[in-house]
Amino acid sequence: MSAEANAVEGLKAVLGNIARAQSEAGRPKDAVELVAVTKTFDAQAIRPVIDAGHRTFGENRVQEAQSKWPGLKADFSDIVLHLIGPLQSNKTKEAVALFDVIQSIDREKIAKEIAREIEKQGRAPRLYVQVNTGLEAQKAGIEPGEAVAFVERCRIEHRLQIEGLMCIPPFDENPGPHFALLEKLAGEAGVEHLSMGMSGDYETAIAFGATKVRVGSAIFGHRPKA
Numbered sequence: 001m002s003a004e005a006n007a008v009e010g011l012k013a014v015l016g017n018i019a020r021a022q023s024e025a026g027r028p029k030d031a032v033e034l035v036a037v038t039k040t041f042d043a044q045a046i047r048p049v050i051d052a053g054h055r056t057f058g059e060n061r062v063q064e065a066q067s068k069w070p071g072l073k074a075d076f077s078d079i080v081l082h083l084i085g086p087l088q089s090n091k092t093k094e095a096v097a098l099f100d101v102i103q104s105i106d107r108e109k110i111a112k113e114i115a116r117e118i119e120k121q122g123r124a125p126r127l128y129v130q131v132n133t134g135l136e137a138q139k140a141g142i143e144p145g146e147a148v149a150f151v152e153r154c155r156i157e158h159r160l161q162i163e164g165l166m167c168i169p170p171f172d173e174n175p176g177p178h179f180a181l182l183e184k185l186a187g188e189a190g191v192e193h194l195s196m197g198m199s200g201d202y203e204t205a206i207a208f209g210a211t212k213v214r215v216g217s218a219i220f221g222h223r224p225k226a
């Protein structure tokens with residue numbers, strides 16, 4: 001089977017698993033949206049998944065996304081592109097111009113620069129705050145104890161409408177407690193969306209209330225190690 005056919009098969013399998021996990025968790029139909037993560041895969045590998053009807057995608061690097069998504073977005077105006085990786089401040093302008101959702105606000109400086117770019121460009125991506133639920137030194141995100149106050153500051157000082165929280169649990173831990181923590185913080189902060197769950201744990205994340213799951217390798221296959 002070709003790689004493209006595999007990606008479409010992968011998409012169908014993941015969508016089926018999402019629907020089942022959603023119903024088993026007693027969640028309404030369409031409560032959970034799949035963000036298909038396309039990092040390391042080129043436009044040619046992505047196109048069959050678009051042709052199969054999928055429209056919501058995620059990338060973790062601005063520069064890599066710029067190399068493939070402007071063309072695809074020109075061809076399919078209803079594509080919704082999420083930035084799911086850390087944003088460097090010198091890439092804020094490009095990120096605000098290209099992405100429809102930025103899930104990775106992880107510090108005050110980035111919030112401030114996103115606010116400035118939104119005002120300049122008159123284009124406003126939807127915004128999430130990333131929370132470092134495992135307090136990992138190597139991982140981006142606001143500490144859980146500061147997340148609610150940070151969301152408030154984004155709203156009040158930077159006039160940014162934050163609509164979700166995102167987390168990436170430590171990869172060697174049971175993700176359940178991390179998902180539960182993110183769900184609790186979202187309730188306290190009054191935000192609607194929970195972006196949590198990847199190829200290995202999206203069904204668990206759905207049981208804990210995820211509204212966006214970010215799935216790459218279960219659809220597109222293994223990525224070459226960078």
Ligand SMILES: *Cc1c(COP(=O)(O)O)cnc(C)c1O
Pocket residue numbers: 037039060084085168198199200214215216217218
């Ligand atoms: C790569 C990536 C994913 C997808 O990971 P898979 O295990 O391939 O599903 C999800 N979230 C983030 C932030 C990523 O960088």
